[in-house]
Amino acid sequence: MEKRVRFKSRWLPWVLVAPQLAITLIFFYWPAAQALLQSVMMDAPFGGSLEFVGLDNFRQLFNDPDYLASFRTTAIFSILVAVCGLSISLLLAVMANRVVRGERFYKTLLIWPYAVAPVVAGVLWVFMFASPMGVIAFWLQAIGINWNHLLNSNHAMTLIIIAAVWKQISYNFLFFLAGLQSIPKSLIEAAAIDGASPWRRFWTIVFPLLSPTTFFLLVINVVYSFFDTFGIIDATTKGGPGKDTSILVYKVYYDGFKAMDMGGSAAQSVILMAIVVTLTVIQFRFVEKKVQY
Amino acid sequence: MRHKFAAAVFAGLFSMGASAQVEIQWWHSMGGALGEWVNDLAKDFNASQSEYKIVPTFKGTYDESMTAAIAAFRSGNAPHILQVFEVGTATMMASKGAIVPVGKVMADAGVKFDPAAYVPAVAGYYTAPNGQMLSFPFNSSTTVFHYNKDAFKAAGLDPEAPPKTWIEVTQAAAKLKASGHACPFTTSWISWTQLESFSAWHNVEFATKGNGMRGIDARLTFNTPLHVRHIENLANMAKQGLFVYKGRANAADATFVSGECAMATGSSALYGNVKRNAKFASGISTLPYYPDVEGAPQNTVIGGASLWVMSGKKATDYKGVGQFFAFLSRPEEAAKSHQRTGYLPVTIASYELTEKSGFYKQNPGTDVSVTQMIRKTTDKSRGIRLGNFVQIRTIIDEELEQVWAGKKSPKEALDTAVKRGNEQLDRFLKANK
Numbered sequence: 001m002e003k004r005v006r007f008k009s010r011w012l013p014w015v016l017v018a019p020q021l022a023i024t025l026i027f028f029y030w031p032a033a034q035a036l037l038q039s040v041m042m043d044a045p046f047g048g049s050l051e052f053v054g055l056d057n058f059r060q061l062f063n064d065p066d067y068l069a070s071f072r073t074t075a076i077f078s079i080l081v082a083v084c085g086l087s088i089s090l091l092l093a094v095m096a097n098r099v100v101r102g103e104r105f106y107k108t109l110l111i112w113p114y115a116v117a118p119v120v121a122g123v124l125w126v127f128m129f130a131s132p133m134g135v136i137a138f139w140l141q142a143i144g145i146n147w148n149h150l151l152n153s154n155h156a157m158t159l160i161i162i163a164a165v166w167k168q169i170s171y172n173f174l175f176f177l178a179g180l181q182s183i184p185k186s187l188i189e190a191a192a193i194d195g196a197s198p199w200r201r202f203w204t205i206v207f208p209l210l211s212p213t214t215f216f217l218l219v220i221n222v223v224y225s226f227f228d229t230f231g232i233i234d235a236t237t238k239g240g241p242g243k244d245t246s247i248l249v250y251k252v253y254y255d256g257f258k259a260m261d262m263g264g265s266a267a268q269s270v271i272l273m274a275i276v277v278t279l280t281v282i283q284f285r286f287v288e289k290k291v292q293y
Numbered sequence: 294m295r296h297k298f299a300a301a302v303f304a305g306l307f308s309m310g311a312s313a314q315v316e317i318q319w320w321h322s323m324g325g326a327l328g329e330w331v332n333d334l335a336k337d338f339n340a341s342q343s344e345y346k347i348v349p350t351f352k353g354t355y356d357e358s359m360t361a362a363i364a365a366f367r368s369g370n371a372p373h374i375l376q377v378f379e380v381g382t383a384t385m386m387a388s389k390g391a392i393v394p395v396g397k398v399m400a401d402a403g404v405k406f407d408p409a410a411y412v413p414a415v416a417g418y419y420t421a422p423n424g425q426m427l428s429f430p431f432n433s434s435t436t437v438f439h440y441n442k443d444a445f446k447a448a449g450l451d452p453e454a455p456p457k458t459w460i461e462v463t464q465a466a467a468k469l470k471a472s473g474h475a476c477p478f479t480t481s482w483i484s485w486t487q488l489e490s491f492s493a494w495h496n497v498e499f500a501t502k503g504n505g506m507r508g509i510d511a512r513l514t515f516n517t518p519l520h521v522r523h524i525e526n527l528a529n530m531a532k533q534g535l536f537v538y539k540g541r542a543n544a545a546d547a548t549f550v551s552g553e554c555a556m557a558t559g560s561s562a563l564y565g566n567v568k569r570n571a572k573f574a575s576g577i578s579t580l581p582y583y584p585d586v587e588g589a590p591q592n593t594v595i596g597g598a599s600l601w602v603m604s605g606k607k608a609t610d611y612k613g614v615g616q617f618f619a620f621l622s623r624p625e626e627a628a629k630s631h632q633r634t635g636y637l638p639v640t641i642a643s644y645e646l647t648e649k650s651g652f653y654k655q656n657p658g659t660d661v662s663v664t665q666m667i668r669k670t671t672d673k674s675r676g677i678r679l680g681n682f683v684q685i686r687t688i689i690d691e692e693l694e695q696v697w698a699g700k701k702s703p704k705e706a707l708d709t710a711v712k713r714g715n716e717q718l719d720r721f722l723k724a725n726k
Contacts, residue, residue: 042723042724043724044384044387044388044724044725045363045384045388046363046366046367046388046390046391047366047367047390047391048388048389048390048391049724049725049726060720066713132475132553133553150538150539150540150694151538151694151697151698152698153698238541239691240541240690240691240694241691241694241695241698242691242692242694242695242698242700243691254687255684257356257360258356258360258683259681259683259684260359260360260363260384260683261681261684261720264720
């Protein structure tokens with residue numbers, strides 16, 4: 001049986017996809033093309049001296065050891081944000097899925113952080129970790145840890161990862177919970193009757209059936225940590241100490257919006273775009289094979 | 294009924310009359326109490342005449358409003374007046390097509406305008422090498438030394454004899470620490486206070502070409518033995534817990550106001566905040582220096598912001614802008630602003646007026662910034678005007694953080710900062726050929 005829908009007129013399908021195409025063109029291809037164009041130009045902030053400089057902007061970036069170092073920083077940050085974000089929210093979703101009473105209350109609380117703007121999330125965590133008055137810094141002091149994210153790179157990295165993960169947990173949680181609820185109870189019950197422990201039931205039944213959700217969230221989280229976290233970093237560490245928390249997207253933001261270097265900033269966003277496109281392709285080609293729909 | 298109708302018609306006519314006023318858009322970055330000050334200035338000017346109406350709009354922090362203005366200018370919707378922080382000065386100066394020099398605005402508006410009436414150390418910073426005033430020196434501050442008098446008393450120090458030299462600062466910090474203070478000394482705006490003003494104060498160059506005042510092809514020079522010695526001194530203080538790093542920009546201000554840190558170098562404009570919020574007696578003193586350096590103390594450099602006039606507006610609009618700047622320069626208005634905000638007086642007449650009124654006697658310490666600035670400046674101390682200054686300051690933050698964390702030696706950090714900063718200057722030069 002033919003499953004494809006056949007349209008009588010040739011142009012009707014085009015009309016139907018036109019709105020989506022228009023949105024993609026205006027909000028993705030157009031800005032991307034602009035970034036490509038700007039990345040080979042040099043201009044004064046107020047304009048007026050636009051000049052084609054070829055690959056100068058790129059050359060300058062790759063001659064800068066700090067820029068190269070920020071690839072490593074970005075990798076550490078993104079992997080930790082994705083792994084921590086996914087595992088914590090999966091744990092929370094599994095727990096929430098078992099709650100019978102007050103379910104809605106827990107869910108609302110867990111979804112709440114998503115409504116908080118990144119900058120506000122950053123500021124909240126800075127307040128708690130601010131030495132020596134912050135609540136958490138105070139507790140850490142009590143157990144002998146002298147918290148100082150202004151000068152200790154590991155502390156600074158921990159701080160931005162906590163803030164970024166906290167901000168994203170709600171989103172992940174929501175999808176995991178929906179995924180868990182769509183798993184047929186009968187499968188789990190059958191396994192339970194066969195004598196499978198809860199641990200085994202989770203890893204052999206629930207987790208494989210969740211894999212489409214997990215895969216989707218992996219892609220989303222990687223994109224999130226690459227692109228959406230500059231607000232958090234600006235509000236917490238500003239890339240410091242030194243450049244130890246200056247991830248790629250923060251430098252894009254800083255050079256473009258604080259330093260007004262449009263060409264340099266555009267060149268970086270082109271590189272960033274290439275990385276994320278590559279990562280997404282890899283994820284779809286290799287990781288998706290392990291996904292069971 | 295009929296009366297009401299007539300009143301409505303009258304009101305309508307009246308508001309039409311009001312809308313025939315020339316509106317002048319002014320984008321600024323003054324939040325909180327300073328925002329009220331800006332609104333009051335606009336209100337007073339609007340009430341003083343009926344032809345023009347100044348409309349102030351708060352556009353976020355200095356860099357935010359500058360970004361907004363750049364976007365607006367590129368799409369043809371720039372404001373008439375834009376408040377730009379001092380580190381953006383070189384960028385604005387280089388954007389010749391985007392701005393109208395204030396000197397020209399005043400001349401075209403036919404307003405009486407004498408550049409010599411303005412405080413030289415302030416106005417000089419915003420003046421082109423050919424002597425034309427480019428922007429209006431609206432809110433200028435400088436670097437001073439704030440200290441907590443109560444903490445001084447508790448540590449057995451004389452609250453009326455603040456440390457004048459860096460050796461005395463170290464000694465005072467040691468005593469404060471011994472009395473239980475966890476943060477004896479800190480600083481805001483580390484590049485501005487510890488390298489820029491430090492250079493001018495000791496009459497050494499921060500960059501060549503008179504710190505960039507004579508041309509944009511300057512090179513950074515803040516890695517001389519004197520600079521290295523000072524950063525080494527601070528690093529030693531940090532090791533002993535006498536100097537505590539509290540973050541970039543003005544993050545340290547709050548730690549002084551809260552009483553956590555007992556001494557702080559920072560902006561003179563912190564005065565208002567301390568006066569309103571601090572629960573202790575505080576004092577202001579001059580920036581510390583090294584007495585063995587010849588020519589020290591010289592003068593400190595300014596911070597704060599100035600008002601730039603954007604191009605592409607109607608001639609009548611510029612007349613209004615000129616009138617407004619003339620209004621701000623009136624001795625009594627300028628004196629009022631100076632006393633209200635702690636910013637430096639704009640004109641010499643306003644300084645004299647303030648002195649005559651006895652304000653400095655009633656508010657000890659408020660004259661420190663003025664006396665640090667009203668001096669004969671040298672080629673090395675006139676001010677620091679560099680391209681891509683925002684980035685250079687961040688580079689200095691980054692490199693010095695490595696020193697406080699013990700990862701780099703002061704010499705290494707300053708050398709790297711100079712090298713990386715010079716790359717920024719090269720890039721600016723290339724973009725503004």
